[in-house]
Amino acid sequence: MTETVKRERICLKKKYKDLIFYILLIAIPLAQFCIFYIYVNFNSVLLAFKRFDYDTGIYRYVGVENFARVFRDFASSELVSASVKNSLIAYAVGLLFGTGLALLFSYYIYKKSFGHKFFQVMLFLPSIVSSVAMVMMFKYFTDLALPEVINKIFPGSEFIGFLSEENTRFGTLLFFCIWSGFGSNVLLYVGAMNGINDSIVEAAHLDGCGTMREFISITFPMIFPTFTTLFIVNIAGIATNQINAYLFYGLDVPPNCYTLGFYMFKDLVTGTAGLSEYPYLSAMGLVMTVVVTPIVLVVRKLLIKFGPSAE
């Protein structure tokens, strides 16, 4: 009996010690989460109902004034309309070409085709290179070096550069995003493809399944959960993707290259001058969150329900 009590006490002491240890481990990260996630987002909602008072230097409640401005801008501002349109185009092009090519490239690497290791390294390389450096090399190459070649090949064309010509600017920014953005996607897709059971693939080969058929009927359905995850993350990106506009043009981004991401970013880099815009940006962010969240959840459900099955 005494032995049982002793054991129970030891057990209780261990449980107590475990609990203290657990609290010590999670205390700091949890406090950080409470301040920089819960409070920040809660404060962001409150900020959306305020206005910066330059006389007193504090934010005052002004009701739904900022939301009215957001909806007014969505309805009438050409810059906001262009931003919405460009953000949707960037998403569609990214999905079609970026994701499509990333899937095919991943398949090439997964099938261990000629030079697959070299290509995998090269595809990942832009991901580890600073976007500042990538943009700088690309910018000077396309606008200072390539026009020379183009004007020599087509005399009299007077081409001034892909980023300087009004008609090619936006397309060039989109190209850059896709061109430099395969790395992590390919890594994730190849990882998922490597998890496919070899016996399924071998059985398909015995049944005479070709490369294309294998990709469509086996590989893609088997990695569909990874595709769904990246697809959903990209939807959220509609409201945040800046397509590197700030890196290419600074604050002088041409109107036809504006995206929602850049529209909301531009006032954050102007220091104290942007303080008065913070409430408006918070209101816009809130509207975006309210619009995008149900889309993300519905698309996720639809993809899970109607997407190709691994069965």
Added chain:
Amino acid sequence: MIKKKKISVSPLMIVLGVVLLIYVISLILPFCWALMSSVKDRLDFTLNPFGLPEEWLFSNYGDVFSKFAVPINNDTERIGFFQLIGNSLIYALGCAFLSALTPCIMAYAVAKFDYKFSKILYGVVIFTMILPIVGSTPSSINVLRSIGLYDTFWGVFLLKTHFLGTYFLVFHATFKNTPKDYSEAAYIDGGGNFTVLFRIVIPMIRNIFFTVMLLQFVAFWNDFNTPLIYMPNNPTLALGIYVMDNLNDNSFTIPMRLASCMIGLLPVLVLFLVFHERLLGKISMGGLKE
């Protein structure tokens, strides 16, 4: 085996191979051009943008160190290249360590202790990954301003000490898949929770911890966005290169700008060459790949 050979020469693979080759050339070409242009003088660069340099001006690289002066505090002060490298090291090492350690510790707590709260924490991580919150940056800036940590390294470190995101899932899966025999033996020998964590568990997962830290280091070394928004007067090298490229300073020529870009790339490229297998293959959502 014969089947495999048949697959590797299929028309789809040939087309993909050609497209990949064109892609790789398109990546290498601007890099080689930038490297070559970084040793030209201004006139040579303007008149002969594609040809080899008339004179190989390696002094451009020296000029980067002497001429680099990034304006801060409303242009009342300027900071040089070495200070920018120092800032980058502090920022990237500090943030990489904290942003690897926090999800690691939290994932250990959640994976090891089967409390209800652990399940809630796991749910919180998944929820925050799905919920696309947009536009909370102004609020973060205001919070940092209100606690006096805006425009400081400590403020950014605090911001990055979070456990949310993919790496939490990576560590969680790793801890779940780590054999418990050693930890249990240590408990039987009288070891406490801290002894088990720091002497048994962390050494066992040091490879994955190092990989996550390496990935984070590369990301933070390259990050110009966070310093731009949260510590504009403590610029890092990435931000400094961007600022210098956008200054109307004619004495800092485009070849010099490209030279600064090459110097900025060097540490990351060296890390990549040394650790590329680790960076490309050692990490997965399912934990550690052996």
